[in-house]
Amino acid sequence: MTASEAKKLSKFLSLVLRHQPETINLMLDDGGWADIGELIATSKTKGIELDTDKLHYLVENNDKKRFSISVDSTKIRANQGHSIQVNLGLVAQEPPEHLFHGTATQNIDSIRAKGIVKGSRHHVHLSADQETVRKVGMRYGTPIVLRVDSEQMHKNGIEFYKSENGVWLTEHVAAEYIRFEG
Numbered sequence: 222m223t224a225s226e227a228k229k230l231s232k233f234l235s236l237v238l239r240h241q242p243e244t245i246n247l248m249l250d251d252g253g254w255a256d257i258g259e260l261i262a263t264s265k266t267k268g269i270e271l272d273t274d275k276l277h278y279l280v281e282n283n284d285k286k287r288f289s290i291s292v293d294s295t296k297i298r299a300n301q302g303h304s305i306q307v308n309l310g311l312v313a314q315e316p317p318e319h320l321f322h323g324t325a326t327q328n329i330d331s332i333r334a335k336g337i338v339k340g341s342r343h344h345v346h347l348s349a350d351q352e353t354v355r356k357v358g359m360r361y362g363t364p365i366v367l368r369v370d371s372e373q374m375h376k377n378g379i380e381f382y383k384s385e386n387g388v389w390l391t392e393h394v395a396a397e398y399i400r401f402e403g
Contacts, residue, residue: 222275222278227278227279227282230269230271230275230279231279231283231287233264233267233269234279234287234288234297234299235287235299235302237255237260237264238253238255238288238297238298238299239299239302239303239304239305240303240304240305241305242255242305244267245260245263245264245266245267246263246266247259247260247263249298249305249307250296251307251308252298252307252308252309252310253298253299253303253307253308253309254291254296254297254298255296255297255298256295256296257273257276257290257294257295257296257297258295260276260297261273261276273294276290276297277290277294280297285386286300286385286386286387287299287300287302287386288300289385289386300384300385300386300388301343301344301346301384301386301388301390302342302346303342303343304341304342304343307343309384311382311383311384311390312382313380313381313382314381314382314383315375315381316347316371316372316374316375316381316383316389317349317371317372318370318371318372319368319369319370319371319372320347320348320349320369320371320389321347321348321349321350321351321353321354321366321367321368321369322337322345322346322347322348322354322366322367322369322394322399323348323353323354323355323356323357323358323359323364323365323366323367324337324357324358324361324364324365324367325358325359325361325362325363325364325365326362326363326364326365327361327362327363328361329365329401332367332396332399333396334396335396336393336394336395336396336397336398336399337367337369337393337394337399338393339392339393343390344382344390344391344392345390345391345392345393345394346388346389346390347369347371347388347389347390347391347394348387348388348389349387349389351366354366354367365401367399367400367401368399368400368401369394369398369399369400370398370399370400371389371391371398373398374391374394374398379391379392380392
């Protein structure tokens with residue numbers, strides 16, 4: 222599979238597993254899982270040719286580990302980032318002392334005023350790795366890394382979750398917990 226084909230298929234999977242399964246009449250269960258056979262069949266309605274080998278390749282080689290395949294290899298889901306209602310079965314965890322959020326400089330005024338908001342997603346996405354969030358910020362313009370005092374947030378009763386691919390999730394990060402790193 223070429224890099225451009227993998228990118229195209231990954232974007233398609235993100236669309237139907239995180240945001241708009243109705244695009245191909247795909248049914249997700251409460252946990253966000255889709256039947257792989259159904260996904261392969263319904264993808265054809267949009268001219269997308271998938272098979273189990275391609276899906277396994279995409280899961281194993283996605284740099285952000287966005288997707289998971291069930292233990293019995295019959296289902297697939299996105300690990301986080303949904304704008305549709307799903308229950309990922311996440312359990313609250315104690316976060317590290319600091320986590321990071323990548324954004325673009327044009328968002329800083331809004332973040333100073335409102336903090337980091339989840340928007341249409343279920344959670345705010347944070348990482349323990351500054352370089353990862355810098356790359357995220359680059360997608361939206363000149364990147365800036367925000368340092369989040371996750372330890373203090375946790376001490377103040379704010380819950381954190383860690384997705385299967387290592388992304389830290391929380392409902393909101395108030396501006397008082399944010400340090401701007403550049």
